[in-house]
Amino acid sequence: MGTVIPSPKSRLERSARLSTSRLYLCTDSRAKQNDLPDFLDEVLANGVDIVQLREKNLEAADELELLAVFAAACLKHGALLAVNDRADVAKASDADILHLGQRDLPSSVARAIIGPDVLIGLSSHSVEQALRASADPEADYFCVGPIWATPTKPGRPGIGLDPISTVARAGNAGPPDAQRRPWFAIGGVDQRTLDDVLAAGADRAVVVRVLTEATDPGQAAARIAAALSDAAALSDAAALSNAAALSNADSAANAGSGANVGNASASPSDRAAAR
Numbered sequence: 155m156g157t158v159i160p161s162p163k164s165r166l167e168r169s170a171r172l173s174t175s176r177l178y179l180c181t182d183s184r185a186k187q188n189d190l191p192d193f194l195d196e197v198l199a200n201g202v203d204i205v206q207l208r209e210k211n212l213e214a215a216d217e218l219e220l221l222a223v224f225a226a227a228c229l230k231h232g233a234l235l236a237v238n239d240r241a242d243v244a245k246a247s248d249a250d251i252l253h254l255g256q257r258d259l260p261s262s263v264a265r266a267i268i269g270p271d272v273l274i275g276l277s278s279h280s281v282e283q284a285l286r287a288s289a290d291p292e293a294d295y296f297c298v299g300p301i302w303a304t305p306t307k308p309g310r311p312g313i314g315l316d317p318i319s320t321v322a323r324a325g326n327a328g329p330p331d332a333q334r335r336p337w338f339a340i341g342g343v344d345q346r347t348l349d350d351v352l353a354a355g356a357d358r359a360v361v362v363r364v365l366t367e368a369t370d371p372g373q374a375a376a377r378i379a380a381a382l383s384d385a386a387a388l389s390d391a392a393a394l395s396n397a398a399a400l401s402n403a404d405s406a407a408n409a410g411s412g413a414n415v416g417n418a419s420a421s422p423s424d425r426a427a428a429r
Contacts, residue, residue, distance in 0.1 A: 165272075172273060177378055178204040180208040204236055207224055214243055234250040254276055274292050284337070298337060298340065349381075357382055357386040358386075
C-alpha cells in the first residue's frame with residue numbers, strides 16, 4: 155500500500171480554505187484512463203478547490219492507496235481532500251473532509267470517530283433537508299441536489315432549480331455579517347447548465363462528468379471556476395450594497411426617532427411656537 159501523506163492543516167486552516175472554495179470535483183480512480191496523477195494535477199492547477207474520490211465497493215486498503223495519490227496532489231496545489239461516506243477511512247487517511255449522505259452515519263457519530271479537525275459535509279435533496287443541514291452543529295458545508303437526474307445517482311430524480319433559489323434566498327437573509335455555512339449546487343452542473351444554476355443563486359458547485367469526460371479537463375475547470383468566481387463577486391457586491399442600504403435605513407430611523415423624542419419632551423408652548 156502507498157504511504158498516505160498526512161495533512162498539515164488544522165481545522166482553522168481547513169475552514170478558511172473551505173470558505174474560499176467554489177469548485178468541487180467528484181471523480182473515480184480513472185482506472186480506464188490510467189492517468190489519475192496527471193488528471194488531478196491538471197484540474198487542481200486550473201481552479202478545482204476540493205476533490206473527492208467517489209468509487210463504490212473499494213476495499214479500505216485500496217481506497218487508502220488511491221487517497222495517497224489524491225492527498226499528494228491536494229498538498230501540491232493547496233486544495234482540500236474529501237472522503238465519501240466512510241469515517242474510518244477519513245480518519246486513517248487524514249483527509250480534510252468527510253462527506254456524508256442522508257443514509258450515512260449521523261454527523262454526531264461521525265464526529266466522534268474523526269475528531270474535531272476534519273470538516274464534515276452533508277448531502278441534502280430538498281429545501282427541508284438543506285435547512286436542517288445548515289443548522290447541524292457538526293456540519294461545515296452542505297450540498298443541494300441533484301438539480302437534474304444524472305447517471306452518477308441512478309434512480310434519484312432531479313429536484314429542479316426552485317430549491318436552489320429558495321436555499322440561496324435563505325442564505326442571504328439575516329444580518330450582512332452573519333457567518334453562513336458554504337453550500338454547493340450539485341447534479342448535472344456543466345457548461346450547458348451552469349448559467350441557469352448561477353441565475354438561481356448558487357455560486358458554488360459540485361461537478362463530475364463535465365471534467366471527468368472532458369477532452370481538456372484543465373480548460374473546462376478553468377472556465378467553470380472563472381464563472382463561479384464572477385458569480386461570487388457579484389453576490390458579494392450585492393451583499394455590500396444591501397448592507398449599506400440597511401445601515402442608511404437604520405440611521406434614518408434613528409434620526410427620526412431622536413427628533414420625535416425631542417419633540418415629545420418639549421413643552422406645549424414650545425411645540426406651539428414651533429408650529
